[in-house]
Amino acid sequence: MADYFPNGGLDVIDIPFEFGTAEATAEYALRAERLMQELKTEYNRVVLILTDHSDEDTGDLFIGPDESGVVTAAPVDSVSD
Numbered sequence: 077m078a079d080y081f082p083n084g085g086l087d088v089i090d091i092p093f094e095f096g097t098a099e100a101t102a103e104y105a106l107r108a109e110r111l112m113q114e115l116k117t118e119y120n121r122v123v124l125i126l127t128d129h130s131d132e133d134t135g136d137l138f139i140g141p142d143e144s145g146v147v148t149a150a151p152v153d154s155v156s157d
């Protein structure tokens with residue numbers, strides 16, 4: 077999308093989607109809450125693009141490495157309501 081804003085005016089804000097550990101889940105929640113507050117006060121127009129990566133065989137969302145470093149995946153309803 078940056079190509080459509082050659083003179084600036086585009087802020088790209090990335091919040092990694094990682095739920096493999098309690099620490100990663102807490103960090104995600106904190107960053108998402110901060111982002112929501114910024115969107116309410118600092119922006120007139122917002123385009124939100126969500127991307128995910130899923131397991132090709134099951135369609136489960138990758139949730140990041142667990143405590144032992146193994147990358148795990150979980151069904152959507154286990155990650156988000």
